[in-house]
Amino acid sequence: MSKKESETKKSSRTLSAKVANMATTANTDDFAMMLSTEMEKQHEHFKEDMSALITTSLAPIQASLANFHEMVDTLEQRVTAVETTVGANFDALFKAEKAISELQTLNAALADRIDDLENRSRRVNLRIINVPEDSEPKGDMVAFVSALLKDNMGNLFTSPPELERAHQALVQKPKNGQSPRAIIVAFLRFRDRERVLHWARQNEVVFQGHTLRFYPDLSAQLSKKRAGFKKVKAALYQKGIQFRLLYPARLRVTYGGETLMFDTPADAETFYSQKVEGTRDSPAASEHED
Structure with missing residues (x-):
């Protein structure tokens, strides 16, 4: 039991004793006046005691709230700092990705140029097999x-x-x-x-x-590109369709009175599946490569 609660109970017992004492020593009017005065005093004491009790009880809560507000302020500062850092990192990442993309494009262009130069240096060469x-x-x-x-x-x-x-x-x-x-x-x-x-x-x-x-x-890279046409070339050969693999890696096909050019194996295979596949085989055509 707290000190304030003990004092409040003690004051209540004192009031009871006073009331009993006044009831035996005073007449009715005096008793009523004295009782009223004493009640007012006790009411004031009660208000003071309750106020002190509330203040004492709220002190830890107020301290906790103060700590909580301090923590919130600290977190807000940290979140702001993180947001600033993230924003700066995002900008840096965006610039880095853009630079990487540009370098990749440049690297691909340079690789193509080097491969082209290598193949041009081999233009007077032949490979004899067997x-x-x-x-x-x-x-x-x-x-x-x-x-x-x-x-x-x-x-x-x-x-x-x-x-x-x-x-x-x-x-x-x-x-x-x-x-x-x-x-x-x-x-x-x-x-x-x-x-x-x-x-x-x-x-x-x-x-x-x-x-x-x-x-x-040819260089290994260009040989790989040209080898991609191997499947469709075999199919055209079986159908007796004239074709020629041109330098560096383009397939020229003569079909239905037209001359068609294909830059990728996928385009040539699409043409074959849509226009040629299913037609009757003709005498096999000769294969030419540049």
Whole structure:
């Protein structure tokens, strides 16, 4: 029990005692007046006691509220600081994403330009496939390939064509039973390279019982792009439809009296499925590549 509550009860007992004492010592009117006066005094005391009691009881709550307000103010400051930081980070992130996008675009453009330059530097090259391993004299690949072209391409050359260089593909030497390495040939004259490629498209080149194949020498990236047309090329070939894979990677198709150009395998396959598939096969067409 609190001190104020004890004092209040004590005051009530004192009042009761006074009232009993006045009732025995005074007449009725005096008693009523005295009782009224005493009641007023006790009422004032009661008000003071209640006020003190309420003040005492509210003090911890007020202190808690003050702490709560302080915490709220602190949180508001922290939220404001976080919002400011987030806003700054968002702006920085937006700028970074924009810069990354621009760099990616630039990188793609530069990669395409480098690949184009690489392929242009290979324009005088051919890849000869299926030449048996160890067919050439040791250390004289250029003379070997030059003589091979003259001796196995009819009357195309009256003398061995001039080559700048020739070497086997830089991969591990195959084991017995595996396909031989390709031979990469750089012609001194682009015209000679074109004559060889054109002749090989129209004729079969046989060396030591092996049929040789001739292809342009391309970068890995461009070879992958051109390989994407392999499926539709096979389908067109079976239908006897004339086509040609142009440099760098475009498919030209002659169909129904029209010449159509396709820049992507997907476009060519869509054309085939919508216009060609289901038609009767014709004699197989020849395949040409630039």
